[in-house]
Amino acid sequence: MVDLSRVQQARERLDAHVRDLVAWHFSPETGCPFWLDFASRLDFDPRDKIGGYADLKKLGHFQDEWLRGGPVRRWIPKGLAGKGVSVFETGGSTGIPKYRVSMDDFRIDYEMFSDTLSDETFPKGCDWLMLGPTGPRRLRLAIEHLAQYRGGIAFHVDLDPRWVNKLIKRSAFHELELYKEHVVDQALTILKANDKVRCVFTTPKLLEALCAKIDLARYGITGIFCGGTEMNAQFHRFAREELVPGIDFRPTYGNTLMGLACHKPFVPEDEYRITYYPPHPRAVIDVVDPDDPNRVVDYGETGRVMLTTLTREFFVPCFLERDEGERMGPIDLYPWDGVQNLRLFSRLQSSVVVGVY
């Protein structure tokens, strides 16, 4: 049974964080041009009317289309002027990309995540293989920072999800296979040439392809951090029981807008169902009724994922994600709501291409 006082404390901390962040993002001294312009068209001052998390709905739902195209500087908070800025692109779709600017958030997110990793299976000072989408994506720098933060070096192999999507759309399955092999072969070369690599970040599909070629445990891999599409309970079981038995397997859910959510520690009673908890209070996940996004569904009920990101660099209130899942209650480790069995939002399934990444 979760300690209810901890749930209450987390909630109070979140409300205080919301007030702090709203004051920051809507202050002419510290806010970014986008949110200041947004506020100028409201008939209220968010700093007066938003007293806690529940009030964020007064701002409506964030539209990720707002992130498409430039100028990207409209997202840089004045209060952070002068800091080095990275720009990350979301997803694998083509056309004009959606951008997120970032200074230190990806470092903070991954440092927080690092603290959840075991030093035994993700040993400090050991090296990493990052096998997944790099290029303009946050993962490239984030995994490298994670490795460095833990005293290691990250080796990278790139996978271009946009090319994968194009191949799938034109049913070029043989080419897709060749591309996957090309990517996996590079990973094998790195593993063979660098015997200090103990930790791997990769996606489910690439993990399968990699394991079909080699036994990762024999190559000294002790920890795998795995994220991306198609991470369902059956894959989770398959990975633990067959692909990488004996290796610490950490499913994660991350995206450019939110950061990185942690998986509830594995216990057999969960039957491999994966429950993610967002990095409170920097990000909040609600599971809402798709037909009435203002209604949070009951525990155990299915709904659409609604994400709120609350950092000094980036403010995303009430964004309706392309995912759905079951709402899960707080646990001692994470005394706030989580989401289980995350999957593509069923009403979008026909329009979204999910590839090898």
Next chain:
Amino acid sequence: MRQFPVLRAGKPYQSVDRVPVQHFLTGEVMGELSMANSGMIPWDIRHKREWSQRLSSIGIAQWESIFTRAANAFECDVLGAFDQSFEDYLDQLSATTGMPLTLCRKNAAKISAALREIRPTLQGLMRGMDPSQLEDSRGGVMFRREAACMGAVLPSNSPGVHSLWLPAIALKVPVVLKPGRQEPWSPYRIAAALIESGCPPEAVSIYPTDHAGAREILMNTDRSMLFGDERTVSPWRGDARVQIHGPGWSKVLVGEDMGEEVLAFVDLIERSVCENSGRSCLNTSSVWTATHGYELADGLAKRLGAINALPLNHPQATLSAFAQPEVAKLFSKMVDELLQTPGAEDMTAKYREGGRVAVVDGAHFLLPTVVWCSDPDHPLMQMEFLFPFVAVTQVPQGDLLNHLQETLVATALTRDEQWINQLKVAHQIDRLNIGPIPTFHIRRDQPHEGNLFEFLYQQRAYQEERQF
């Protein structure tokens, strides 16, 4: 409720991802499919050589007796661990696919025959050769196996197709199957019958899975069969490893010499259109005649227009219901829209009461439809639907082949030897019947849609000099 586990080289595996198999009408959950994650398939197929070796160790004569026993088991009332009576099997098949019991029984008979008549089937596939030639190099003839395993991505709409992949096992090639979501009944029953009869479990793997899993089967097996509509199969055309079982666009062609006599073949054409509720690629979907076109279309319409939808358990039922009513409505709408293109007439409309979509006991059916096209290039001449549909046109015999597109089966009604010779070399026609042979008629010695044996084996040069 029946559980359909993943069969991994014959070993049951209960997935944590399961989907219901439902009664098409009531939604009653009749079974649960354990879904394989797509990565499991290539992971398992790594062992294909071991599976294949296991099958190789069994001689052809032994395979024959395994298959005969399996035919008995398939038809028997209680089937070992699978614990399902034959009548229950037919009821369940009908309940999830919408196929009438009469057709379920007919399709099941095809499966039984494929098991029971394995020797003549193999002989037919091997063009009359003794199947034991596979194990021997008599007469210097030797064969090399091209596939350590064969995949099959199976449909839900016609259980008779299982008779097509079955012989692969007796040809010592293990199979990796993706069953249709609505029709897992037959492949699981066949697998249970075979394993109960002494077939090594490694011979059959069954992976209920999604599109990505189907892709893994097609990519990772050495040879495979793919059943599906044009959209599903078109990306795989040109891949010699994949045998396509897509739309057949099968046709009846009528020569000028037939004159009025063609009207005597209405019955043959009706059967070619309507057999198995018109769901097979072997069903006639168009008639191209050099004579009496409109009269033929009208005669056919009179016959097909009299066919009614009946309850699925009716002994005279010949039409399958659509598991998804919206699909029936969509097909009917497509026909109606294409009828708007000038030069086409729905000949059946005047012979039936009500519209093309019929609802009986809550189930949606599409009634047989005959369309007359005055223009041979009318789009309806190139259509194939999952119900008895045929378009008829008249075109001068000398010009007919110029209009003809891809054709799985053509039955030519003619005695004109010159035209027969032209048809024999027509590149568009895969399987050719000369004379009144229904398009769905298959002879074991004339394999349909490619020869399975030639798909799995290749003759190799072989020389011996043992005295040294």
